Amino acid sequence: MTSSSTGRRHDARGRRVLITGASGTIGRTLGERLTRSGARVVGLDLRPGGDEPFPVIACDVTDDARTAAAVEEALDVLGGLDVLVNNAGVGGPAPAEFAPGTEVRRQLELNLLGTWRVTAACVDALVAARGRVVMVTSRMAVMQLPLAAAYGASKRAMVAYADALRLELGTHVSVSCVYPSAVRSPIHDSTKAAGLSLEGMSVYEPLDGVVDALVRTALARRPRRDVATTRRGAVEFFLARHLPALTDRVVARTLAARARSGVFDGAELAAGVVERHRSGT
Template sequence: MTLPFLDRRHDPRGRRVLVTGASGTIGRALGERLARAGAHVVGLDLRPAGDEPFPVLACDVTDDAAVAAAVAEALTLLGGLDVLVNNAGIGGPAPAEYAPGDEVRRQLEINLLGTWRVTAACVDALVAARGRVVMVASRMAVMQLPLAAAYGASKRAMVAYADALRLELGTHVGVSCVYPSAVRSPIHDSTRAAGLSLEGMSVYEPLDGVVGAIERTALAVRPRRDVTTTRKGAVEFFLARHLPALTDRIVARTLSARAAAGAFEGAALAAGVVERNGGRA
């Protein structure tokens, strides 16, 4: 049951929204939905496709000067800012047992520090508008999956950053985190290419449901601190927060079964996991 006073939303018409990762699967769908509802939407993306139904500015979120310039241009186009959606992010193979290399640094730089840079550049405008920040985190921010340590670490750190931001700006700015599971998109391509696909360990969610949850969070009159995107996700979130040892056992058992069944056969980065779990190398 949804309590009406918790589901009240701002009229999207005229709301000024900035979306990062706006040319990707989630960002584009979200920006299109909000723009269709009457919001003024501008996006940031490393490589704008050029055919998005709203303006998207080229921006490398790992570059301080590029972020400052792109955010300034976006705020000029929007005439201020009511909602910032930090959606930009990447994944990739990164087992925890190996020393961090370029792949780990790239994910932390984009997923965590890119979010931090863009948000910091938007703070004054958000405070002036008593606006909203929405972090598109991940279920992996609370329930880590194996062989993807950098992604989980970056998303958990993003949530920690959101917590600090809420404490500092909470008198004027709402800060919410949304926790989707996997959505079918190119973000999984590099992990799949390395033979470390998490098929069978993470259930894909419909894109429309994830975008709907982000939209509701962005427009809610009373911002919720943490938002899950499915009923299953809500259960997983609760268990991961309150019974972490149980979720560890469930994930470890699933990993062992997949390794034993040959799911990671031929994947060099999973060789240790396969050997330790009695699987086929």
């Protein structure tokens, strides 16, 4: 572990970083950026692409034994661990009005419990290095959007897990949560296929800005507890935390307009939302 720093950041050179979801849109870009800066990066991913500029180990983070084995292999390659970036995640259509099924369980298992498994396997190495955990959460962890209850619930639970981890390991390990809004990536494909696209309800933000925020958080000498990725995101985060009734009204008003406009027509999972809004006019 390097102890040198440049400005308000640690020098990336030689820092040992483990990234989950490392072959996806955010994970790969982050890994490339850190690798170019001189960090030693290893990734975990269910389906490694094979062409990442850093080693990626195949790992199903929903499996206890496979996760433990993959983390052990990664730590052997790195020789320890300075930064863990919990980035692996999955989204999909999951309206709150329906009983939880396979899709809900899939998102909770991967987004929450997968994060928990990987982190627990890394604790000893992080404590030894006085390292850092960076959680890639979501704006939906504080400001829920409709028709995607499982994703918001899993990300809010991920933040609660981070809070508990911070209290338990805070003498030796820092824990930061980063809250991006939507980034254009395949994670949204299943929601679009179900006719539940949240275009117009969530503002897409540039990938580079999200990665910039993650790099700053991973290397900051004094990491922040909660990190928004844009100025708009910081405002939304503040309002959602301090004026939740106001943000509820804004989201509800936007949903009503979209439901009445026909955006969700033909989407079976949104039929109840459409009917209730149209019958209420």
